[in-house]
Amino acid sequence: MTASAIAAAVAARKLSAVEAADAALARIAARDGVLNAFTDVTAERARAKARAVDADIAAGKPVGPLAGVPFAVKNLFDVAGLPTRAGSRINRDRTPASRDATLIERMEAAGAVLVGALNMGEYAYDFTGENVHDGPSRNPHDPTRMSGGSSGGSGSAVGGGLVPVALGSDTNGSIRVPSSFCGIFGLKPTYGRLSRARSFPFVMSLDHLGPFARSVEDLALAYDAMQGPDPDDAACTARGPEPVSNLLSQGLGDLRIAIAGGHFQKNLFPEAAEAVSQVATALKLTQVIDVPEAARARAAAYVISTTEGASLHLDRLRQRPQDFDPAVRDRLIAGAMIPAPMVDRAQKFRRWYRAQVLELFKSVDVLIAPATPCIAPKLGQATFVLDGVELPVRANIGIHTQPISFIGLPVVAVPIPLEPMPIGVQIIAAPWCEHVALRVAHALQQLGVAAAPAPRGVLENGSRSA
């Protein structure tokens, strides 16, 4: 069931919140042995919260728009009573969180029921969904493939139908990449739109939080529940909530939509080009707009990420280098050694690039670009061959997402259900125009072009399908 359907059934007393929670817990028990999406299942907490929702309904109290909807969060969100591991071994030694992250509090205030915390790449410095400490989260359409990172468990849990909604983070693509690989919808809002309070950071100047779902309606429902200022996050906007759920059905209207050219039409496998082409055909797009210096923007995002990440983890690199995933450690140590003027230049380039792209948004409302250059690679795959050149997988999965999050633009990743594997397309709007991107995503869903395919990689008894 979708989140919207569960909330409607719970509010109408056709389904109890406890039944909805138990059903989610049963799906997790049946399928997570294969998917490895969850690192913590908070069953007792979930049943207690669900009972409270049912009690409110029985008492005739008003319930929120997510009444009884089970959800889960990437394990970099603080969950009261759990150490916030952020995919690492080191953070397991932290004192358990005393309070939930702001976004969990807002989801639960709307009636949603947290059922657990989700696997992720160590410290979110990852595009694969693999984790040396917890094992990889697996792709729900083919468990021999990556879920995508770093919010791999979020992609796997929603793609695998364990929960209708999950939350994740996106610094360089970590919501959009798992959405693409796992065949689901993901929203990376405008930088500063959703509070990051009480979540473990990676790159403060690039970190975003956002939802995953199997439909645009569910994505909007979760997003609306989480909006609003928060003094506990210095980067969070002072703008009040700007709900989008009631705007989805407005259709395309006179929106000006173009295909992102240049960098976004290079380094693509045929399936990524096919997915963009299907969207372009459905929306009757002909205009291609070059995004100036997008490749350099990706490079600047890379520099800022590796250096800010190194700064964040410097003491841990000094004191517990053996306890890191070696691949993450060696990347962070290298990041600590980048000369400071290079970082300052990357931040100056960021402002220049932002001005160029904002100028571009005067003539268009939406840009269409691939979410990933390829479908989900095989777990452990180190390289792929693109345009005759062998390239490392890890570093190149995010080439089309990084130039967008670099300047905080809102993006909906929509799943295009190609065979044998789905792949995502980015619907990109101007800052603070999430509603525009969501309207286009909704239109593509109505046209049947974008859809979250049913998981084929897991059977109910928990064994792998052939």
Next chain:
Amino acid sequence: MAVPSDRDWDDYIDAVGRALGLPIEDAWRPAIRANLAVSLKMARLVDEFSLPDEAEPASVFTA
């Protein structure tokens, strides 16, 4: 100027590692060197793009 050799990079890694108080084992060095090469390639791509002296960084402190 001559392109730095692996030996040059190892010296750089040792020197900066000492300056930052980072313990670095020999076995990690090839991976660190490879990551440094990629990161500096990215940094050079940004570096070679000319911006005016008045360019403000994206991160501006607001009092």
